[in-house]
Amino acid sequence: MSESGLSFLDRPNSYIGRSVPRPNARRLVEGRGTYVDDVAVQRLTHVAFLRSPLAHARIASLDTAAARAMPGVVAVVTGAELARVCTPWVGVLGHFKGLRSAPQHALAVDRVTWVGEPLCAVVAASRAEAEDALAVIAVEYEALPAVVDMETALDPATPPIHPDLGDNLAFERVLEVGDVDGAFRDAAAVVEETFRFGRHTGVCLEPRAILADWQAADGTLTVHHSFQAPHMMQDILCKHLSLPEGAVRVICRDVGGSFGIKVHIYPDEMATCALSLMLRRPVKFVADRLESFTSDIHCRDHRVTARMALSAEGDILAIDMDDLTGIGPYSVYPRTSAVEANQVVNLTGGPYRHQAYRARARVVLQNKAPTCQYRAVGHPIATMVAEGLLDLGAARLGLDPAAIRQRNVIPDDAYPCAGVSGIRFEQLSHQRALGTLLEMMDYGALRAEQAALRARGIHRGIGLATFVEITNPSAAFYGVGGARISSQDGCTLRLDPQGGVVAAVSITEQGQGTEGIIAQVVATATGVPLEQVRVVTGDTQATPYGGGTWASRGAGIGGEAAWQAGKALRANVTAAAGAILQASADALDIREGRIVDAATGAERMTLAELGRIVYFRPDTLPPGLQPEFMVTRHYVPKDYPFAFTNGVQASYLEVDVETGFVRLLKHWCVEDCGTVLNPLLVDEQIRGGIVQGIGGALFEHCLYDAEGQLLNGSMADYLVPMAGEMPDIAVAHVVSATASSEIGAKGAGEAGTAGAPAAVVNAINDALRPLNARVSRQPVTPEVILEALGTI
Amino acid sequence: MKAPDVAYARPRTLDEALALLAEHGEAAQPLAGGQSLVTSLNMRLAAPGLLVDLNGLPELTGIAEAGGVIRIGAMTRHRDLAASPLVAERLPLIAAAVPHIAHPAIRNRGTIGGSVALADPAAELPACCLALRASFVIRGLTGERRVAADDFFLGLFETAIGPGEILVAIEIPVPGADAVSGFDELARRHGDYALVGLAAQGRRDGVGLGDLRLVFFGVGDRPVLAGNAAAAVAAGGVKAAQDALAADIDPADDVAVRGATRRHLARVLLGRVLGRMTGEA
Amino acid sequence: MENEQRIGFTLNGERVRARVAARQHLGDLLRLEFGLTGVHLGCEHGVCGACTIRVDGRAVRACLMLAVQADGAAVETIEGLTESGEIADLQDAFHRRNALQCGYCTPGMLVTAAELLAETPRPSREAIREAVGGNYCRCTGYHAIVDAIAATAETRIAATAEARVAASVEPAEAGR
Known part of the structure; x- marks a missing residue:
């Protein structure tokens, strides 16, 4: 209650819950x-980076003399030279016990570890001139064995990327709750699947960009940054450039999309700031699209083998899963690259009331672009695993996918309670959300339409995905692990x-x-x-x-x-x-x-x-x-580590079983983010998130060859979702306000991405079920479907 | 991602353009719509010494019919093909293909001459020209010559246009009153290069199709005339044509997709396009 | 035949001149020489659509046209289209419907949508999706963009119909 005796929602002239345009x-x-590249500064210089063409190599020699002599060039700076100004970092957190990585420099000093790692900088009067000079830098590389396939990264025969670590295991977590073996022994049905998730990336339309301006006279570094967390960047710049806190000002004006891509420490961005210190001039770095593909963080490179035990009535008895993920050569600073796998362990099966759960996650190093947190970290994987298994279980037991979810979700009146992995829920609304969704999509009528069309050889599918989403993190997320990330x-x-x-x-x-x-x-x-x-x-x-x-x-x-x-x-x-x-x-x-x-x-x-x-x-x-x-x-939230939200999505689509092409017909989402401050904004967060999820499900994939070369690093070859293929999306809300705050709002930004891939993949499998085919590898391309059908 | 340094000339006449090409030899690169070339420049995949811009040459524009031939100036933009009543009426194959080429802003600038001279094996218009038995009018300093479509596409990004020559126009024999065409492609997203595409041109022959030219794109190093499949249509129908297609195309595995997938998709596409063409017949 | 040339063109209705390097694309010229930072560079290889502007009345990718090629042309950017008021209704609809989030795709999206509506007064949702299918938006999921374009089309049709009614009434009244 507010001081005037009126609650948050019913204040006179309240703007809460109204669709006010921004x-x-x-x-x-x-x-x-005003995006970073639009900021006007006098005597501005532009930096371009020489990036490794090899996945793993020793830098035998680096000759920059010719580059220094090129027109417009202000400076050419090597990794060793830059290291005098910028100290290296290690991406670990205290509460991830055993997490290991190696010191990472802003510019590689004597060894490059992925295709795209920066090793030398050219600062020039224009970006074009900087690129001209890059072309005449002479580097001799001695190729080293590249660890590319995460499946073999832990083999004894595979050399460790960082010899000091002894092997390529960065982190491992094992969780066992309840009598898992007993549950599988007593189960009426056990279903299992291996799910593969294609490594993808964020593709913010505005590429990463930073402009650093060191004013030596008053000892201030002003940084314009396309970034999500200015105070964190300020703190880290101070630490690694050895500056006092007050010396650094970070300004983030308009940012052209971020989605988690722009919350990490990137070597080239740190180097840009260090270069400004070295040159006592403003230096700007704007990643071009090609280098974005090899230097932005990637994500979701996972292989999960999982099984589910069910009773004859359709109760989930237990989930047992093993997750393997490849994160590139370094754990990314300061959030680390272990969080995604950790979230997969925490979230898998989170909506459901089973009491037995076993999970193992192994996080391995490899010579590919580093991965880290991208929108809905771990959620799409966890949701796919549980929802995919549940649909397999329903099919095995002859149950309807909606009915088996209604049966298994934690009832709305059971809160507060904990999920099987130990995550604490204040109040969720799976039952109401499911009910709203089924009504909204007219589930019964849609099933009837599907059956009628099947009789005519048209293969449509309906896919459901229930999910939970982590929002409003407290210090439990990063702060307790020693990261200077404010909660x-x-x-x-x-x-x-x-x-x-x-x-x-x-x-x-x-x-x-x-x-x-x-x-x-x-x-x-x-x-x-x-x-x-x-x-x-x-x-x-x-x-x-x-x-x-x-x-x-x-x-x-x-x-x-x-x-x-x-x-x-x-x-x-x-x-x-x-x-x-x-x-x-x-x-x-x-x-x-x-x-x-x-x-x-x-x-x-x-x-x-x-x-x-x-x-x-x-x-x-x-x-x-x-x-x-x-x-x-x-x-700061204090009573719960996270404010969990929940939701459920549905996808309706048609599979052309001759070509394997999928046409998305409609998508629905009902979610509960507590108090809806502005429906116009929340709904578009959901819709945008869903389409990002669909991107991962059907299109997006960073394809590497056996030598660790990225094969499709352009917008012509890496397929992002475009308007022509996306469906209309209906969104509705259930409101369970959090009592942790007076406004009662929980987060909504990642719910769309969390559930969309599972809904779409389940719909594809629903369409393919009469043909005895199923897919479990994302992105689900036409080829994946044709292979599943046995056509090719 | 900025283009390397380059010189630029915008000749006012075709002769001036040819003189520039002659003077600068291999360093000179004609610039048509630029929708592929400027991309290559920006990515530093191409580094010509001189760009000879063809956009100022009135001789290279226009669509006209004369003597049973439709002549399309090489610098005719995709958008103008789409807007041309003559193309819509006489060359329905091209009219059907153009909306599949990239997106409106690209079609506003890209040209038919640029497309066929680049000879991207996954592009729509080279396949259409081959299906329509186009003749390519090529001008050099020593004169003009015509190359038949069957002799024009020589390999991956390789055509019969020689050094110092400029493609001036594409001449297409007007299909007869009994002509029938079919076009379709399978692309992951609207406007993407197709995984497989098919441009087909023939004429109604009783209940079947005669004089059939089936040209696949996206399945080889150039647009591929599927002669076996076409012959099989006359002999045994759609199924026979699909079976015969195996002898016509042999797509390789690539980053996007396996060759076997393209082969299968080509087969499906052939069935669909022939079905529509014979349905019309 | 130089690596640098002097050019003159009409930019948002004003006659301008510039000395440009032949290798510079039009997007960079507009941003760097004329401060038209509403021209956004998203990929510089013609795929994302963020830099879409209008040249001689047609939507084109500013990154796929050389600056020297603008010599003699009429170039319009989001800044000029805003000041002329030509697409004010479309901009209002985008704002009202929240058909943008980060705003980076928006200028190119608006130029593309404006051309669609000029050519197709009442496009279907599918036609809208296909027309903007070359303009990448990572934020919205496109649904709101389709809504905003469709709403603008309806508003324009209604306005045209009203104008027609008014026009058909006026002569009769004048005749009284």
């Missing part, structure tokens, strides 16, 4: 955004003399609508009209300290900080107004920019009048009154 989107439709966020509000509010918030905007929802929350909390709220994000010098935007935390954590700040500002403002109006502050409220009687709504004075008095005629204020029209509040 105030900051208008300039984007006019092409007036708390803050919001500072300032009431200006004309009655408008400026909100500076530490969560960041990459298009999901952060600034929009903060404006809504602040307007609701303070009573200031939405259009008079200005939101500032993405500047370590201008906002409170915080984590930024990742792991579906912006609305739930930043939104609550903004709500608390808004309440505090309202209290300060009504206190000042009360003193002037000789009224009790409790009897006053702020609505539509006016101080009103809380009981009657009658106007007492405008905020503009109050602002005029407080700022320009403080001499007229009652003695002893010093209004504080600027307040800051912070928030």
